[in-house]
Amino acid sequence: EAGVTQFPSHSVIEKGQTVTLRCDPISGHDNLYWYRRVMGKEIKFLLHFVKESKQDESGMPNNRFLAERTGGTYSTLKVQPAELEDSGVYFCASSHLPPGIGELFFGEGSRLTVL
Amino acid sequence: AQTVTQSQPEMSVQEAETVTLSCTYDTSESNYYLFWYKQPPSRQMILVIRQEAYKQQNATENRFSVNFQKAAKSFSLKISDSQLGDTAMYFCAFIMDSNYQLIWGAGTKLIIKP
Numbered sequence: 483e484a485g486v487t488q489f490p491s492h493s494v495i496e497k498g499q500t501v502t503l504r505c506d507p508i509s510g511h512d513n514l515y516w517y518r519r520v521m522g523k524e525i526k527f528l529l530h531f532v533k534e535s536k537q538d539e540s541g542m543p544n545n546r547f548l549a550e551r552t553g554g555t556y557s558t559l560k561v562q563p564a565e566l567e568d569s570g571v572y573f574c575a576s577s578h579l580p581p582g583i584g585e586l587f588f589g590e591g592s593r594l595t596v597l
Numbered sequence: 598a599q600t601v602t603q604s605q606p607e608m609s610v611q612e613a614e615t616v617t618l619s620c621t622y623d624t625s626e627s628n629y630y631l632f633w634y635k636q637p638p639s640r641q642m643i644l645v646i647r648q649e650a651y652k653q654q655n656a657t658e659n660r661f662s663v664n665f666q667k668a669a670k671s672f673s674l675k676i677s678d679s680q681l682g683d684t685a686m687y688f689c690a691f692i693m694d695s696n697y698q699l700i701w702g703a704g705t706k707l708i709i710k711p
Contacts, residue, residue: 485641486641513697515697515699517699517701522703523703524601524701524702524703524704525688525690525699525701525704526701527698527699527700530697530698537697538696538697538698540698541698573642575642580697581630581692581697581699582629582630582649582692582694585644586644586699587641588634588641588642588643589641590639590640590641591641591642
């Protein structure tokens, strides 16, 4: 069975440009999460989908970030326009059960570098 | 505020040695779950071990065990008979019963030397 896949693995863009990150969760996992790790800092929660609905987006840093999960399958995270402080690794994870009970499965992350 | 502190940014030990990674956390909640995740170089994050806060018994998974001290809010990871494949970033995290957000530490880079 395929794991969580993320694309692209690495993106280098200039400040002001737009980038879209994609996450394909494990098939059948209703819960999908986005996390971000800025260099050397803690990993921070961004948002949580249950199927196609945003359950919790309290971690989204500002309105330059837009996440969608069309049809409850894959998810995209768009950053527009990108700023220098957006650089980091963006992790996607999925789970069948709530994370305290069931295991979270992570993708390898998408590294974003904003110049 | 909920926080996790990993005081060791980097550690290195010889293969076959035992190593302990420290983690302290802060929460006012009584029900939560604690985790250690590892991320090998260029690989995805995987769960090493988990602990329910209401359980007093320390979790173990083969060579990995934890020392959970709830009153002290401490959750250290012990790796016995370390192997080269244990080289990775190790993250301590917890999640409260009341929401779905994992709270993470900054990570400890562990290097196992041959």
